[in-house]
Amino acid sequence: MATLDLIGLTKRFGSVTAVDTVDLTVADGEFMCILGPSGCGKSTLLRMIAGFEMPTEGDIRIGGESVTPLGANKRPTAMVFQKYTLWPHMRVFDNIAFGLQLRRLPRAEIARKVEEALALVSLSGYEGRFPSQLSGGQQQRVALARALVLEPKILLLDEPFSSLDAILRVRLREELRRIQRRLKITAIFVTHDQEEALTLADRIAVMNSGRVEQLAAPTQIYDNPATLFVADFIGAMNLLTAQVRGGQIALDGVALDAPDGVRDGAVTVAIRPEDLALLPDGDHAGAWRASVEQISDLGHYRRAILETPSGMIKIYLPKTAAAEEGSAVSAFVRRYLVYQDGAPPREVTRPLPAQALTV
Amino acid sequence: MFRRLFSNSLSQVKTRRMTTTQAPTASFSRKWRGAALAYLLVAPPLLLMVLLIFIPALQSIARTLTISVDGVPGFSLSRYTAFFSDPISVNNLIFTFQVTLLTLAAIFVVCFPLALYLRFSSGRIASIVQILALFPLFVPGIILCYALIRFLGTRGTLDTVLSLIGITGYRTPYLKPDAIIIGLVWEAIPFTVLVLTAGLRQVSDSLIESARDVGADDWTIFRRIILPLIARPALIAFSLNFLGIFGSYTIPYLLGPAAPQMMGVFMQQTFGQYRRPDEAETQAVITFIICAFIGFLYVRTVARQRITHEKDE
Ligand SMILES: Nc1ncnc2c1ncn2[C@@H]1O[C@H](COP(=O)(O)OP(=O)(O)OP(=O)(O)O)[C@@H](O)[C@H]1O
Ligand SMILES: [Mg+2]
Numbered sequence: 166m167a168t169l170d171l172i173g174l175t176k177r178f179g180s181v182t183a184v185d186t187v188d189l190t191v192a193d194g195e196f197m198c199i200l201g202p203s204g205c206g207k208s209t210l211l212r213m214i215a216g217f218e219m220p221t222e223g224d225i226r227i228g229g230e231s232v233t234p235l236g237a238n239k240r241p242t243a244m245v246f247q248k249y250t251l252w253p254h255m256r257v258f259d260n261i262a263f264g265l266q267l268r269r270l271p272r273a274e275i276a277r278k279v280e281e282a283l284a285l286v287s288l289s290g291y292e293g294r295f296p297s298q299l300s301g302g303q304q305q306r307v308a309l310a311r312a313l314v315l316e317p318k319i320l321l322l323d324e325p326f327s328s329l330d331a332i333l334r335v336r337l338r339e340e341l342r343r344i345q346r347r348l349k350i351t352a353i354f355v356t357h358d359q360e361e362a363l364t365l366a367d368r369i370a371v372m373n374s375g376r377v378e379q380l381a382a383p384t385q386i387y388d389n390p391a392t393l394f395v396a397d398f399i400g401a402m403n404l405l406t407a408q409v410r411g412g413q414i415a416l417d418g419v420a421l422d423a424p425d426g427v428r429d430g431a432v433t434v435a436i437r438p439e440d441l442a443l444l445p446d447g448d449h450a451g452a453w454r455a456s457v458e459q460i461s462d463l464g465h466y467r468r469a470i471l472e473t474p475s476g477m478i479k480i481y482l483p484k485t486a487a488a489e490e491g492s493a494v495s496a497f498v499r500r501y502l503v504y505q506d507g508a509p510p511r512e513v514t515r516p517l518p519a520q521a522l523t524v
Numbered sequence: 525m526f527r528r529l530f531s532n533s534l535s536q537v538k539t540r541r542m543t544t545t546q547a548p549t550a551s552f553s554r555k556w557r558g559a560a561l562a563y564l565l566v567a568p569p570l571l572l573m574v575l576l577i578f579i580p581a582l583q584s585i586a587r588t589l590t591i592s593v594d595g596v597p598g599f600s601l602s603r604y605t606a607f608f609s610d611p612i613s614v615n616n617l618i619f620t621f622q623v624t625l626l627t628l629a630a631i632f633v634v635c636f637p638l639a640l641y642l643r644f645s646s647g648r649i650a651s652i653v654q655i656l657a658l659f660p661l662f663v664p665g666i667i668l669c670y671a672l673i674r675f676l677g678t679r680g681t682l683d684t685v686l687s688l689i690g691i692t693g694y695r696t697p698y699l700k701p702d703a704i705i706i707g708l709v710w711e712a713i714p715f716t717v718l719v720l721t722a723g724l725r726q727v728s729d730s731l732i733e734s735a736r737d738v739g740a741d742d743w744t745i746f747r748r749i750i751l752p753l754i755a756r757p758a759l760i761a762f763s764l765n766f767l768g769i770f771g772s773y774t775i776p777y778l779l780g781p782a783a784p785q786m787m788g789v790f791m792q793q794t795f796g797q798y799r800r801p802d803e804a805e806t807q808a809v810i811t812f813i814i815c816a817f818i819g820f821l822y823v824r825t826v827a828r829q830r831i832t833h834e835k836d837e
């Protein structure tokens with residue numbers, strides 16, 4: 166229940182810069198996901214907020230006050246770890262009560278708070294069990310209860326569900342979101358699972374080699390990836406390099422309009438698979454002539470790989486789309502992003518011709 | 525391991541019996557072959573243990589409990605009442621307990637910090653400390669004793685260095701109980717540090733960090749998290765060290781006082797110098813019973829650990 170400000174936060178381990186001048190503000194009650202590939206510094210960032218790592222440079226402020234000099238045991242944060250989180254020699258009750266006991270709360274109050282916390286994670290009645298008598302999912306729920314019972318200002322979670330199976334993971338993250346909304350607690354959730362981040366977060370910070378590449382709401386991250394790294398990392402994307410000459414992007418087999426502000430020279434064109442449409446075989450402006458290489462039915466949609474003069478292109482089709490492997494088609498680009506020289510991308514959308522096979 | 529061997533051959537027997545209905549005789553003989561093989565493998569060591577350890581031990585115990593009156597043997601506790609009414613014997617037994625317990629205390633005072641250090645630090649200095657802690661493993665007891673005499677004795681290295689820097693009046697621990705304790709602690713360090721470090725490595729970082737996260741300081745983490753989690757390895761180190769120290773001979777013989785004596789030295793003297801094998805046997809049985817009790821504690825700890833581990837899996 167507080168804002169969090171990271172100012173120029175940097176952590177170096179010898180010659181490795183794990184976190185590189187990160188500036189980040191998390192609003193009161195916000196659910197922020199930190200997303201990035203393995204080794205990009207997510208855990209290090211979170212551990213600095215929790216107080217387990219000392220920043221090399223920069224400042225951490227909670228509710229406007231600097232907590233940088235404080236040890237982990239003095240900070241108003243609580244952390245849920247990935248695994249081995251519960252103390253195996255203590256029953257569930259004592260695991261949750263431990264922090265309250267250290268704060269010398271009266272016995273009756275401790276009992277009441279533990280009971281509430283267990284009810285919150287739907288584990289009432291499990292007080293007397295040892296951690297080894299709980300399933301993995303139950304253990305992580307107890308760990309969550311243990312963190313929440315102290316009413317921290319910031320809740321920190323480092324891939325808390327990543328060692329659980331897929332179904333349980335989805336269930337627990339929905340439960341976490343519900344609890345977080347109810348308590349209106351500020352939460353920072355580290356994950357390398359983009360689906361998890363996209364469904365959970367108010368905002369996502371996408372990290373790459375120690376830096377925040379983009380900080381935005383999930384839809385914006387998906388629709389307008391700020392950098393090529395984000396474009397490639399989030400969702401499926403066709404990335405094609407090409408040269409701009411005289412206002413045209415010359416791809417092999419197709420020429421696309423270069424948007425305003427793009428100079429002659431090298432660019433990268435990014436096309437989401439759902440931003441392509443199939444036209445009947447033939448020459449169309451802004452479309453490749455292609456052949457269907459492979460089709461996979463994925464339940465509510467179909468995924469096709471097309472062979473075009475520019476190489477293999479991935480495309481998503483509605484279930485009803487009539488396309489067969491080996492057939493000749495044309496692939497029309499409805500929307501694309503153009504990246505040049507590290508500048509923010511420029512977006513182009515084009516109306517779909519009337520003869521489209523699929524919508 | 526033997527248990528696994530047995531259960532393997534037994535489960536094979538079960539599956540075979542279910543599948544090969546047409547050839548009952550073949551499966552029957554195979555069943556016995558599997559089981560027999562398992563017993564055959566354990567039989568020689570088991571036989572050796574019975575022949576060389578249990579039978580002589582039982583014979584000794586039986587002999588200490590019998591007395592011959594006019595050539596007729598009968599049950600008697602007289603050897604034990606003689607032991608416990610002899611002030612020198614009782615003194616030696618008490619002395620052995622005292623040295624053992626003081627040594628154990630000193631071992632833990634030295635080894636706990638070492639093990640904690642080795643668990644929580646890394647780098648060059650930590651690996652040097654690790655090697656130093658294991659070093660006594662490679663030094664035979666007798667060499668250690670003479671090294672300690674040269675170092676700690678009157679006009680030894682320590683005495684010389686102290687007087688060089690102006691500290692005089694050094695009183696050597698040599699031939700005092702202190703020297704026994706120093707020698708025994710030195711000898712026990714590698715094993716104890718190994719057991720404790722292994723125990724501490726089972727305590728994962730996130731368990732400790734979770735405790736710090738909810739507000740525990742270093743001391744609370746040590747007392748409430750680390751200590752309970754390594755109670756078992758510590759108990760194992762305690763009981764195995766107890767056994768080694770209580771029956772030790774070389775170090776107390778070479779470094780300790782002439783009186784009182786530890787039981788090992790006392791037994792050897794009674795047997796070798798005074799030529800009283802009966803009394804030495806009684807002393808040995810008393811020592812054996814005390815050690816057997818500690819051994820029982822050890823076995824129980826290990827067995828319990830195995831049960832909880834099996835439950836975890
Ligand atoms: N204690 C440490 N000592 C030295 N280097 C470290 C330490 N902790 C992390 N690093 C390095 O810092 C970088 C970032 O590590 P970090 O654990 O933060 O990555 P991560 O994004 O959490 O990765 P993952 O998704 O695999 O958990 C890595 O290159 C790692 O090797
Ligand atoms: Mg990590």
